[in-house]
Amino acid sequence: MWVYEKKLQYPVRVSKCDPHMAKLLLEQYGGADGELAAALRYLNQRYTIPDKVIGLLNDIGTEEFAHLEMIATMVYKLTKDATLEQLKAAGLDPHYVNHDRALFYQNAAGDPWTATYIQAKGDPIADLYEDIAAEEKARATYQWLIDMTDDVDLQDSLKFLREREVVHSLRFREAVEILKDDRGTKKFF
Numbered sequence: 001m002w003v004y005e006k007k008l009q010y011p012v013r014v015s016k017c018d019p020h021m022a023k024l025l026l027e028q029y030g031g032a033d034g035e036l037a038a039a040l041r042y043l044n045q046r047y048t049i050p051d052k053v054i055g056l057l058n059d060i061g062t063e064e065f066a067h068l069e070m071i072a073t074m075v076y077k078l079t080k081d082a083t084l085e086q087l088k089a090a091g092l093d094p095h096y097v098n099h100d101r102a103l104f105y106q107n108a109a110g111d112p113w114t115a116t117y118i119q120a121k122g123d124p125i126a127d128l129y130e131d132i133a134a135e136e137k138a139r140a141t142y143q144w145l146i147d148m149t150d151d152v153d154l155q156d157s158l159k160f161l162r163e164r165e166v167v168h169s170l171r172f173r174e175a176v177e178i179l180k181d182d183r184g185t186k187k188f189f
Helices: 019-030 037-046 052-081 084-089 093-099 124-147 153-182
Strands: none
Touching: 019 037, 019 052, 019 084, 019 124, 037 052, 037 124, 052 153, 084 093, 124 153
């Protein structure tokens, strides 16, 4: 199904070691509104969505995995040169004790990722509205992350991700309109 290009969707640069920012970015790695939850949500929902929009869920779900890879790269770059004292000061000492510097699917508070983050109702309109909300929550989180750093290189990558969330939300809105038009004339399946 996939062809993997051995490059990031968008370049990730950071200008300084910043374990605290890395901790905050974990929200988009393993949080409820993060990239893993989005990718799995869309790729799961595609099995009960009409053929007219199944490709949209495939495309966006796949792109969310690319975003997950970007977040992982950011976290790695922000922590690779951190001392244990810096990790501890950032509140990452529990993570270090459990995982060393390995990434682990958890949110910024340290709560592990859970499948309960994935919503799938089986009703195409309900699922698409859930997807729109998920993209808007991710967009808002990216804006808040941008606000939390003065690293212009990191801000650049975060702005790219924020804008992709806007595009995804718009595409899901278009899909709702397509399916609403069909709702009055025939069954979805």
